[in-house]
Amino acid sequence: MSAPDTAKPAFRFRDLSKMFGGGQSSGRQVGILGALVVIVILFQILTDGLTLDPTNLINLVNQNAYVLILAIGMVMVIIAGHIDLSVGSVAAFVGIVVATSMVSWNFPPIVAMLLGLVIGAIIGAWQGFWVAYVGVPAFIVTLAGMLIFRGANQFFGNSNTVTVPDGFTFIGNGFIPDFGPAFGYSNGTLILGLLVIIALVWQEIRQRRTQSLMGAESAPVWVSVTKVVLLVLVAGGATYLFATGRLGTSYPVSGIILGVLVLLYSFITRNTTFGRHVYAVGGNWHAAELSGVKIKRINFLVMMNMSILASVAGMVGVARAGASGPGDGTGWELDAIAAVFIGGAAVAGGIGTITGSIIGGLVIAVLNNGLQLLGVSNDKVQIIKGLVLLVAVGIDVYSKRQGKPSLIGFLTRKRPGSSDDAPTSGSAPLDRPSVEPTGAPAESSSRPSSITPNV
Amino acid sequence: MALSEQAAAPTILEMRSITKEFPGVKALENVSLTVQAGEIHAICGENGAGKSTLMKVLSGVYPFGTYDGDIVYQGKVVRFRDIVASEAAGIVIIHQELALIPELSITENIFLGNEPRRFGVINWVEAKKRAIDLLARVGLEDDPDTQIKNIGVGKQQLVEIAKALNKNVKLLILDEPTAALNEADSQHLLDLILGLKGRGIASIMISHKLNEIEQIADSITIIRDGHTVETLNVKADGVDEDRIIRGMVGRVLENRFPERTGEIGEVFFEVKNWVVQHPLTNERMVVKDSSFTVRRGEVVGFAGLMGAGRTELAMSIFGRSYGTFISGELYKDGKRIYARNVSEAIDNGLAYVSEDRKALGLNLLDDIKDSVVAAKLHKIAPGQVINHVEEYNVAEAYRKSLRIKTPTVDEGVNKLSGGNQQKVVLAKWLFTDPDLLILDEPTRGIDVGAKTEIYGIIRDIAAQGKGVILISSELPELLGVSDRIYTIFEGTITNNLPASEATPETLLKSMTSAKKKVNN
Numbered sequence: 003m004s005a006p007d008t009a010k011p012a013f014r015f016r017d018l019s020k021m022f023g024g025g026q027s028s029g030r031q032v033g034i035l036g037a038l039v040v041i042v043i044l045f046q047i048l049t050d051g052l053t054l055d056p057t058n059l060i061n062l063v064n065q066n067a068y069v070l071i072l073a074i075g076m077v078m079v080i081i082a083g084h085i086d087l088s089v090g091s092v093a094a095f096v097g098i099v100v101a102t103s104m105v106s107w108n109f110p111p112i113v114a115m116l117l118g119l120v121i122g123a124i125i126g127a128w129q130g131f132w133v134a135y136v137g138v139p140a141f142i143v144t145l146a147g148m149l150i151f152r153g154a155n156q157f158f159g160n161s162n163t164v165t166v167p168d169g170f171t172f173i174g175n176g177f178i179p180d181f182g183p184a185f186g187y188s189n190g191t192l193i194l195g196l197l198v199i200i201a202l203v204w205q206e207i208r209q210r211r212t213q214s215l216m217g218a219e220s221a222p223v224w225v226s227v228t229k230v231v232l233l234v235l236v237a238g239g240a241t242y243l244f245a246t247g248r249l250g251t252s253y254p255v256s257g258i259i260l261g262v263l264v265l266l267y268s269f270i271t272r273n274t275t276f277g278r279h280v281y282a283v284g285g286n287w288h289a290a291e292l293s294g295v296k297i298k299r300i301n302f303l304v305m306m307n308m309s310i311l312a313s314v315a316g317m318v319g320v321a322r323a324g325a326s327g328p329g330d331g332t333g334w335e336l337d338a339i340a341a342v343f344i345g346g347a348a349v350a351g352g353i354g355t356i357t358g359s360i361i362g363g364l365v366i367a368v369l370n371n372g373l374q375l376l377g378v379s380n381d382k383v384q385i386i387k388g389l390v391l392l393v394a395v396g397i398d399v400y401s402k403r404q405g406k407p408s409l410i411g412f413l414t415r416k417r418p419g420s421s422d423d424a425p426t427s428g429s430a431p432l433d434r435p436s437v438e439p440t441g442a443p444a445e446s447s448s449r450p451s452s453i454t455p456n457v
Numbered sequence: 458m459a460l461s462e463q464a465a466a467p468t469i470l471e472m473r474s475i476t477k478e479f480p481g482v483k484a485l486e487n488v489s490l491t492v493q494a495g496e497i498h499a500i501c502g503e504n505g506a507g508k509s510t511l512m513k514v515l516s517g518v519y520p521f522g523t524y525d526g527d528i529v530y531q532g533k534v535v536r537f538r539d540i541v542a543s544e545a546a547g548i549v550i551i552h553q554e555l556a557l558i559p560e561l562s563i564t565e566n567i568f569l570g571n572e573p574r575r576f577g578v579i580n581w582v583e584a585k586k587r588a589i590d591l592l593a594r595v596g597l598e599d600d601p602d603t604q605i606k607n608i609g610v611g612k613q614q615l616v617e618i619a620k621a622l623n624k625n626v627k628l629l630i631l632d633e634p635t636a637a638l639n640e641a642d643s644q645h646l647l648d649l650i651l652g653l654k655g656r657g658i659a660s661i662m663i664s665h666k667l668n669e670i671e672q673i674a675d676s677i678t679i680i681r682d683g684h685t686v687e688t689l690n691v692k693a694d695g696v697d698e699d700r701i702i703r704g705m706v707g708r709v710l711e712n713r714f715p716e717r718t719g720e721i722g723e724v725f726f727e728v729k730n731w732v733v734q735h736p737l738t739n740e741r742m743v744v745k746d747s748s749f750t751v752r753r754g755e756v757v758g759f760a761g762l763m764g765a766g767r768t769e770l771a772m773s774i775f776g777r778s779y780g781t782f783i784s785g786e787l788y789k790d791g792k793r794i795y796a797r798n799v800s801e802a803i804d805n806g807l808a809y810v811s812e813d814r815k816a817l818g819l820n821l822l823d824d825i826k827d828s829v830v831a832a833k834l835h836k837i838a839p840g841q842v843i844n845h846v847e848e849y850n851v852a853e854a855y856r857k858s859l860r861i862k863t864p865t866v867d868e869g870v871n872k873l874s875g876g877n878q879q880k881v882v883l884a885k886w887l888f889t890d891p892d893l894l895i896l897d898e899p900t901r902g903i904d905v906g907a908k909t910e911i912y913g914i915i916r917d918i919a920a921q922g923k924g925v926i927l928i929s930s931e932l933p934e935l936l937g938v939s940d941r942i943y944t945i946f947e948g949t950i951t952n953n954l955p956a957s958e959a960t961p962e963t964l965l966k967s968m969t970s971a972k973k974k975v976n977n
Contacts, residue, residue, distance in 0.1 A: 212845060212846055216846055216850070273842050274841050274842055274843065275834045278831075278834060279834075281820075281822070282823075285820035285821070286819070288816060289816075289817055289819055292775075292778060292811060293832040294832055295831075352820065
């Protein structure tokens with residue numbers, strides 16, 4: 003970690019993009035994170051401070067935890083080049099089975115939860131089999147699954163609503179239990195917040211150490227410091243708000259489940275061979291196959307994982323509502339897909355991140371919540387959400403066509419003549435017509451047109 | 458062209474000093490072509506010489522303004538904006554890959570984009586009547602309602618010509634028209650082209666099959682490395698195959714190939730009686746009973762025309778990634794090995810660098826370091842968890858040893874030039890620590906400087922005692938880098954000779970005829 007070269011300008015706007023994440027989609031993530039901050043501040047002002055009120059924040063987490071859990075699985079499905087339309091129905095079916103198992107068969111909640119996960123895994127194996135080994139496009143398989151498991155939910159529950167016992171609602175409505183000396187704050191939340199802050203600082207230090215081990219150019223120290231300070235402020239502020247809510251409330255359990263899953267899956271996608279292979283399959287499955295990646299197995303596991311997470315989301319949803327009904331989970335798949343695309347994933351696969359999708363989901367959540375607080379009716383909320391999705395992806399597509407990574411990328415682009423300009427696009431193959439001035443984005447021409455990499 | 462201004466027959470087409478550049482590559486430089494009315498004019502040259510590019514300039518695929526030079530057609534300078542414009546003028550190109558829609562009928566394909574209609578409604582009766590007439594002219598007796606997917610390639614070729622005739626073609630361009638046809642279909646097609654000539658339609662034909670050219674062409678223009686070499690009049694100049702080959706190969710090889718260092722060792726890799734079937738067409742064998750050997754430290758070249766089965770042979774050996782495996786055996790160090798899928802092939806020390814690095818070799822969304830470790834990720838991921846520092850160090854080491862020009866290995870591979878992308882692909886496969894490295898057209902589409910570097914890398918790999926198979930369409934490259942060369946023709950290995958004894962002429966002969974003379 004050498005001190006920043008004094009010859010360099012003290013502030014380069016481009017360094018900002020290094021602040022959050024790396025890789026080719028980082029510019030987009032910064033953009034969407036900025037949008038989230040703007041939306042939060044906007045609604046905070048418009049609602050006279052209601053948005054960042056503890057009770058509202060708790061609602062926000064509880065109401066959206068299941069969609070964000072779905073988004074974690076969905077982004078992996080979309081990175082691999084597929085889609086899953088069945089998650090709402092799968093969640094509903096798992097929900098009714100779990101509820102019935104507790105009410106009619108007297109399963110203890112913990113056993114019922116395990117049952118739910120197993121059912122999710124079985125459903126996922128079923129869908130993964132069709133997608134990966136038979137080669138039916140995931141769109142079709144999961145469209146069928148959407149019908150099958152919606153019907154199965156209503157068949158199994160006779161279209162009735164089943165109320166779940168209190169022991170189960172904990173995962174959807176519960177809070178970190180309070181303990182220790184009482185001085186007006188939730189001690190559990192404070193400890194959690196402290197852990198998060200320590201983790202954030204440690205993570206940044208570790209990242210810088212890794213970079214220096216690689217001999218790579220780290221972002222200037224001020225960038226890291228600013229980043230950590232910002233994150234700590236956000237985490238600290240959130241901790242304070244959650245800890246000072248109504249008596250008996252604190253940070254919600256569903257939020258803890260979400261947080262653990264985000265950490266776990268971020269690690270999987272970033273640091274494991276499986277995660278790397280998911281990106282490889284989505285980016286260019288021909289090349290992945292010729293590199294020895296077992297693409298059928300990857301597709302199978304990705305689809306299976308999605309259904310397992312759908313079962314988790316279904317159980318959290320049932321716990322929150324206190325009951326499982328025939329209409330549960332309707333439209334969840336679309337919320338999750340919207341979150342993923344707002345979060346910067348590419349429709350054609352190969353690009354996307356867990357954190358991006360969570361941020362995308364939070365944008366929708368805050369928008370939803372803020373508009374409701376303002377008393378905007380549901381019809382208008384839907385119109386606004388639709389437009390946000392369209393504009394967010396529209397900006398992304400437009401900026402990619404211009405050969406720029408994103409709006410942020412445009413602002414932070416290298417000026418011509420800077421010494422480290424990389425050669426652009428390389429030599430065009432002789433037999434390919436390329437009349438465009440700079441050539442279409444390379445990835446669009448190389449990607450196989452089929453969405454199912456099996457035959 | 459030094460031809461006299463007023464030739465005997467009127468000139469239908471004259472392309473004057475055509476120059477076409479791609480970023481970093483001059484595909485055509487001052488190429489000229491003169492076609493007389495009603496003649497069959499062949500264009501010859503090695504793969505990559507610029508034949509197809511020239512035809513794309515002529516047919517408007519590369520529109521006016523993207524090239525330098527003039528096209529004079531029927532006495533006027535023409536500036537085609539696109540294919541539609543050139544077809545309106547009567548110039549129709551039939552590409553090597555046929556542009557027919559398999560699910561539509563013959564009639565629908567003939568009139569696609571050109572339907573006889575009234576008030577926007579297609580007159581199918583009229584269309585069918587005309588289709589029957591057109592089919593009769595090309596000698597095709599099938600029902601015009603037959604779907605394209607149900608007729609063979611030979612007949613599809615005839616449908617393409619019928620389609621061209623419907624457009625009132627005056628100058629027909631055929632790009633490798635017989636490449637995918639059998640003897641009988643080829644002969645029928647050649648007769649048809651001669652018949653069109655009788656009706657005053659001029660043809661430009663690109664072909665590698667020199668016997669066909671000798672048979673039907675009136676004149677021949679030879680292109681080499683984007684330059685016109687000469688134009689020959691078949692009858693007056695008494696042209697034969699050897700004469701054409703001499704023109705195609707031309708100049709003496711320059712000294713751009715590295716020294717052959719290192720010892721050639723024992724035979725360590727053997728392929729025996731390898732048979733592979735086309736993935737879609739049953740009973741069409743793309744590799745027929747092929748056997749060959751590779752020694753340690755040896756670069757073995759494979760010469761063959763496009764579609765001869767070189768890539769198919771290589772990919773089927775590499776984990777059966779092409780076609781349907783029928784039979785054959787692999788031996789390494791005398792022991793039978795199995796490579797039933799790619800990861801088995803990699804584990805057995807095989808590596809395959811594809812001819813199409815953008816579609817098959819790289820994930821263009823990845824950065825350099827991800828790409829380098831992609832084929833053997835577990836080497837840097839103990840317990841499935843990737844060691845990012847190790848990954849970086851590996852990529853950095855290859856960046857230095859292969860001299861990949863990039864600011865950092867965090868750069869996306871899509872930002873690299875072709876030559877540097879190819880080095881990344883080489884690094885990716887060297888990282889798997891292969892015993893046998895199969896290189897399929899490793900220098901395609903990259904500039905001369907980078908080519909020389911790649912040649913050096915190939916010889917270095919061999920000098921480390923590994924075996925290298927080099928598949929290439931460029932004969933100078935094969936002769937300059939290989940130690941021994943096999944030729945392959947229509948899926949059969951037709952010759953095997955040391956590079957020191959091979960000449961472009963002998964190779965081309967074995968690449969274009971089925972006469973088998975393997976001396977193992």
